[in-house]
Amino acid sequence: MHIIFLGPPGVGKGTQANMLVEKYPIVKISTGDLLRESIKIGSNLGMQAKGFMEKGELVPDQLVLGLVLEKISSPEFGKKIFVFDGFPRNIQQAIELDKIMAKVQSKINLVIDFTMDEEERILRLSGRRMCPKCQRTYHMTYAKPKHDNLCDVCDVNLVQRSDDNEEIIRQRSTVYWEHTRPLLEYYNVKKILKSADASRSIENVFSDIENMIKPLMK
Numbered sequence: 001m002h003i004i005f006l007g008p009p010g011v012g013k014g015t016q017a018n019m020l021v022e023k024y025p026i027v028k029i030s031t032g033d034l035l036r037e038s039i040k041i042g043s044n045l046g047m048q049a050k051g052f053m054e055k056g057e058l059v060p061d062q063l064v065l066g067l068v069l070e071k072i073s074s075p076e077f078g079k080k081i082f083v084f085d086g087f088p089r090n091i092q093q094a095i096e097l098d099k100i101m102a103k104v105q106s107k108i109n110l111v112i113d114f115t116m117d118e119e120e121r122i123l124r125l126s127g128r129r130m131c132p133k134c135q136r137t138y139h140m141t142y143a144k145p146k147h148d149n150l151c152d153v154c155d156v157n158l159v160q161r162s163d164d165n166e167e168i169i170r171q172r173s174t175v176y177w178e179h180t181r182p183l184l185e186y187y188n189v190k191k192i193l194k195s196a197d198a199s200r201s202i203e204n205v206f207s208d209i210e211n212m213i214k215p216l217m218k
């Protein structure tokens with residue numbers, strides 16, 4: 001079984017996906033993380049994606065789909081549960097994902113829509129810091145690192161994502177409403193859509209997510 005995390009920027013999708021990966025035999029596919037990694041290593045794909053990400057726009061479908069296909073081709077696929085974080089981002093990507101799933105005789109069993117109001121999301125993103133090595137995320141108020149501005153695991157200085165400034169966050173939200181939001185209806189029709197109140201504490205949201213996932217793991 002495979003799961004999709006949907007929701008606007010800053011709602012907590014990545015945080016919850018990382019917690020699932022730490023506790024269960026689950027693999028996370030975050031297209032945002034994969035794209036940032038491509039930029040970091042200076043790949044051709046990364047260079048093509050960079051400008052779109054800096055403006056808060058979606059990266060063209062063919063670039064993103066290539067990255068996802070590569071991950072799905074890994075030997076872990078089929079043996080473990082995959083959580084797609086931030087993918088698909090529009091109807092075309094969802095259609096392509098369905099085609100890929102059909103080809104490998106698998107399917108998406110659950111889509112979780114994370115919901116929360118915009119102003120709180122902006123506070124979350126403005127205070128977010130990220131480890132440049134492992135991409136683990138922190139918040140300078142809500143999820144502090146153990147030591148001042150250092151990743152708990154890698155011990156390197158945390159950084160702020162270049163797209164985490166208010167103007168770009170609002171643009172990313174606009175893109176979400178225009179392109180990603182219609183996916184709710186796409187998955188609602190398939191009767192695999194559930195909603196999570198993401199305004200609660202990290203632990204309470206995690207408990208809700210676990211309750212949604214556990215019945216599918218039996």
Ligand code: AP5
Nearest residue numbers: 009010011012013014015031032059086124128139142202
């Ligand atoms: P991506 O990296 O996917 O960013 P996003 O969707 O904008 O989501 P975020 O990572 O900003 O938020 P999140 O919901 O994961 O929040 P988090 O858990 O970190 O995409 C970036 C860009 O890449 C896009 O703009 C686009 O250009 C491109 N891209 C990516 N995928 C693409 C695709 N499929 N197609 C085309 N382009 C694509 O939490 C945020 C903060 O809040 C953290 O500091 C965290 O510690 C804190 N926090 C989390 N939960 C709580 C809580 N419950 N209470 C208090 N604080 C909390």
